[in-house]
Amino acid sequence: MSELLHTDRVSRRFGGIQAVKDCNVSVQTGSITGLIGPNGSGKTTLFNLITGVYIPDEGEIFFEGKKITNLPPSKICHQGLSRTFQITRLFWEMTVLENMIVPIRQVGFRSLLGPNMFRYEIDRAMGLLERVGLTHLKDEPARKLSFGQQKLLEFAAILMADPIMVMLDEPAGGVNPTMIRFIMKLIQDLNREGVTFLVVEHNMGVVMELCDHMIVLDQGTKLAEGPPAVIQINPAVLDAYLGT
Amino acid sequence: MELLRRWWKPIALLTLLAYPWIYRAPYYHLLGFNVLLFAMMATSWNIMGGYTGYKSLGHSAFYGLGAYLVAVAANELGWNPLVSAPFLAVIVALVAVLLGWIMLRTSGSAFVISTIAMLLIFRLVALNLREITKGAPGLSQPLPPWSPEFSRMPFYYYILFWLLIALFISWYIRRSRFGLGLVAIRDDEGKAEMVGVNTTLYKVLAFGISAYFVALGGGVWSYFTSHISPVFAFDIIVGVDMILMTMLGGLGTLWGPVLGAFILVPAGDFILFTFGSNTIYLAIIGGLMMLVIIFMPRGILPTIAEWIENRRAPRIAHEGAHSMAEMYDQSKGKTVAEDESSHERTASH
Numbered sequence: 001m002s003e004l005l006h007t008d009r010v011s012r013r014f015g016g017i018q019a020v021k022d023c024n025v026s027v028q029t030g031s032i033t034g035l036i037g038p039n040g041s042g043k044t045t046l047f048n049l050i051t052g053v054y055i056p057d058e059g060e061i062f063f064e065g066k067k068i069t070n071l072p073p074s075k076i077c078h079q080g081l082s083r084t085f086q087i088t089r090l091f092w093e094m095t096v097l098e099n100m101i102v103p104i105r106q107v108g109f110r111s112l113l114g115p116n117m118f119r120y121e122i123d124r125a126m127g128l129l130e131r132v133g134l135t136h137l138k139d140e141p142a143r144k145l146s147f148g149q150q151k152l153l154e155f156a157a158i159l160m161a162d163p164i165m166v167m168l169d170e171p172a173g174g175v176n177p178t179m180i181r182f183i184m185k186l187i188q189d190l191n192r193e194g195v196t197f198l199v200v201e202h203n204m205g206v207v208m209e210l211c212d213h214m215i216v217l218d219q220g221t222k223l224a225e226g227p228p229a230v231i232q233i234n235p236a237v238l239d240a241y242l243g244t
Numbered sequence: 245m246e247l248l249r250r251w252w253k254p255i256a257l258l259t260l261l262a263y264p265w266i267y268r269a270p271y272y273h274l275l276g277f278n279v280l281l282f283a284m285m286a287t288s289w290n291i292m293g294g295y296t297g298y299k300s301l302g303h304s305a306f307y308g309l310g311a312y313l314v315a316v317a318a319n320e321l322g323w324n325p326l327v328s329a330p331f332l333a334v335i336v337a338l339v340a341v342l343l344g345w346i347m348l349r350t351s352g353s354a355f356v357i358s359t360i361a362m363l364l365i366f367r368l369v370a371l372n373l374r375e376i377t378k379g380a381p382g383l384s385q386p387l388p389p390w391s392p393e394f395s396r397m398p399f400y401y402y403i404l405f406w407l408l409i410a411l412f413i414s415w416y417i418r419r420s421r422f423g424l425g426l427v428a429i430r431d432d433e434g435k436a437e438m439v440g441v442n443t444t445l446y447k448v449l450a451f452g453i454s455a456y457f458v459a460l461g462g463g464v465w466s467y468f469t470s471h472i473s474p475v476f477a478f479d480i481i482v483g484v485d486m487i488l489m490t491m492l493g494g495l496g497t498l499w500g501p502v503l504g505a506f507i508l509v510p511a512g513d514f515i516l517f518t519f520g521s522n523t524i525y526l527a528i529i530g531g532l533m534m535l536v537i538i539f540m541p542r543g544i545l546p547t548i549a550e551w552i553e554n555r556r557a558p559r560i561a562h563e564g565a566h567s568m569a570e571m572y573d574q575s576k577g578k579t580v581a582e583d584e585s586s587h588e589r590t591a592s593h
Binding site: 051053072073074075077078082083085089090091092093094098101102103104115157158161 | 419434
């Protein structure tokens, strides 16, 4: 296994709050890595740092061996790194199919002026929609979908960009158990097809079952890492979660 | 109904082509010219304000710049305005790209204010750069060589031609990959950037394109009136009119800005003739706009489209989807201030 993503002593401060501090995190190619930690431990900030929403105060971020520290988010997406959001974000006024078409890995000037949907893109989008069971809703505006469907659509849409690595921010948050199982199955299937995952999740059952490696954050730094079974009984981790 | 849907475009075009021959009084030619001019400029503004959601209040700056470039070129170099306007408007579009590259780092109300500031700067420069602009008294151009009673007709057909081009560009952008990216920016800019849309490039290009036809309109207008001065060339009302027309007809729709111009320009004239004073005209148009915003916040065309859709069949597929859509609508109050705060929310989260 080789290292796909790694952060080198990344720090970010917001006013008086040190959200992320000297954080070294690495994700192996082909893995499903879990990122856990108590509320406010810097998980989402770390996501935002990696995807270019925030620029780190210090430290560097490498993806596939290339430095992506100061790249704008769109360029990072073009490199093959996609993400979802804790609170689902879609293009609400667009149809489901249009939502699928917007994410793109790389666009040349010619295709910018071309029609908004090429036949092969529609075929690909429909294939992905089929996988998440949304084909019958392709012409509905995204805002009319139910919460769970919106989550699935967000997930399916970022796959259109053909990512090497996907970062999921609470994929199981607020959805029913059946849907959780469905999403877990989807993640595992995609992982088998070669997509690497970094998953933030509060539902411990899901993380333990899904991930093959786990990273625990606390107060902006890495507290521990290792296989789920080891993390589960790590006293420092239990301490951070339960407090003493 | 089906017949109407099929034939309304050729019928409308034929009507517009025949119009100056049916209504031959000079006033009607002036009215027709103004309607088409504003339809073109509102269509152009809509590419930025409607598709992309960045509402510029300073597009009059491009109008004035186009007007002055054409006038100066006609006076100093002897270029025929109707020939030079489309080319000089390219320069204005490039200026807009450059300024947009700076201003589009802001969004929401900060962007709106920066566009107003841009307009005021242009106006100050035009007032003070006396060597070129002749300052406050303004700049005169030679009259068109045609006979006076005929003179407005070439302008009318000329601007009709460019309105069609502007509509074609607007339509083409809307159905292109570029246009999809613009609408994505309007819906959620952060998300668009995150899924690989180079939002800065898209916004700057859209800003340049939307400046082009406004500059062209300014250039043609300067020849049409044959005398321009900074106060009228860089008048914020021109930009505001484009916005009101677009919002009345339907923000972000292809035909909305045209419909808005066809309603508001004659309505403005009508009010002017009935009540005389210029300020009353503004007050009444303002009141009208408030009514539109209260009862048809999305403009005429989207409201009609919604009626038709609702009459056809209820197409809700899911329980609860309706209430969620309502919640979403409520949470998006559509005012600039709220847009700004929601932008900050998404940026900080």
